[in-house]
Amino acid sequence: MKKKTKRLFLEEMASPQFVAPYQAAIDKVTGILEEYKISVKDADHQRIEMITSRIKTPQSAMEKLKRKGRELTAETARRHLNDLAGIRVICCYYEDVYQVANMLLSRPELTLIKQKDFICSPKSSGYRSLHLIFEVEGLTLPAEEEIWQGMPKESTAEENWQGMPKEPTAEETQEKEEMQAGDPALLPGVRIEVQIRTLTMDAWARLDHELRYKKEIGEVGKIVKALRKCSDSIAEVDDKMQEILEWIRET
Numbered sequence: 640m641k642k643k644t645k646r647l648f649l650e651e652m653a654s655p656q657f658v659a660p661y662q663a664a665i666d667k668v669t670g671i672l673e674e675y676k677i678s679v680k681d682a683d684h685q686r687i688e689m690i691t692s693r694i695k696t697p698q699s700a701m702e703k704l705k706r707k708g709r710e711l712t713a714e715t716a717r718r719h720l721n722d723l724a725g726i727r728v729i730c731c732y733y734e735d736v737y738q739v740a741n742m743l744l745s746r747p748e749l750t751l752i753k754q755k756d757f758i759c760s761p762k763s764s765g766y767r768s769l770h771l772i773f774e775v776e777g778l779t780l781p782a783e784e785e786i787w788q789g790m791p792k793e794s795t796a797e798e799n800w801q802g803m804p805k806e807p808t809a810e811e812t813q814e815k816e817e818m819q820a821g822d823p824a825l826l827p828g829v830r831i832e833v834q835i836r837t838l839t840m841d842a843w844a845r846l847d848h849e850l851r852y853k854k855e856i857g858e859v860g861k862i863v864k865a866l867r868k869c870s871d872s873i874a875e876v877d878d879k880m881q882e883i884l885e886w887i888r889e890t
Contacts, residue, residue, distance in 0.1 A: 667775055
C-alpha cells in the first residue's frame with residue numbers, strides 16, 4: 640500500500656466534512672431512542688438501560704476495507720461499510736430488545752437495510768445481539784463554518800496535493816453561499832448500525848473482546864470453548880429473568 644494513498648485516506652476519513660453526516664445520523668437515532676426511553680418510563684421496568692455510540696476510527700475503517708479487498712478511498716468506505724456510525728442499546732430483558740427494535744422499525748425516517756439476529760442464531764463464538772442497519776433520511780447539516788471548525792488547514796485544501804487550490808464550480812459556490820446564509824444542506828440517506836442486546840449479553844461481549852485480544856495467549860481452543868459455554872449459561876440466565884418478570888406480572 641502506498642504511503643500517500645494511506646495518508647490521504649486517513650486524513651479524509653478523519654475530516655469534519657466526512658464525519659459530520661455520520662454524527663448527524665447518530666444524533667438523530669439517539670434522539671429517537673432517548674424519547675422512547677422517557678415515554679415508557681412508567682412501565683413496570685426501564686426498557687432501555689444505556690445508549691452508547693461511536694464513529695469508526697479511520698484506522699479501523701482502513702483495516703476492514705483491506706479485509707474486504709476493497710479500494711482504499713473514502714467513497715468506497717461510504718458505499719461498502721455499513722457500520723461507520725454505530726449505536727449500542729443495552730436493555731434488561733429479551734422482550735425489551737425486540738420492543739426497541741420494533742419501535743425503530745416503525746419510524747418513517749429509518750429505512751431497514753439489513754437485519755442480523757444473533758440472539759435467535761448466535762455466532763459460533765457465542766456472541767448474541769440484534770443488529771439493525773438503517774438508512775437515516777432527512778438529515779441536515781449546520782453551516783459550513785461549524786462543520787469545519789477546528790479542521791487543520793493542511794487537511795482542507797487541495798493545494799497540499801496538487802500545488803494550488805482547485806477553483807470551485809458554480810454549483811459548489813451556490814451551495815456554500817446557501818450554507819453560509821444559515822440554510823441547512825439536506826443530506827442523502829446515511830447508514831448506521833444499531834446493536835441491541837441485554838445487560839448480560841453486553842457483559843459477555845465485553846469480556847470476550849478483552850480475553851480474545853490478550854497477547855501471547857495460550858490454549859486458544861480451550862478458551863474459545865469456555866467462552867461459548869459461558870455464553871450458553873448467560874442465555875439461560877436471560878431466559879430465567881424473562882420468566883421471573885412474567886411471573887411477577889401475573890401475580
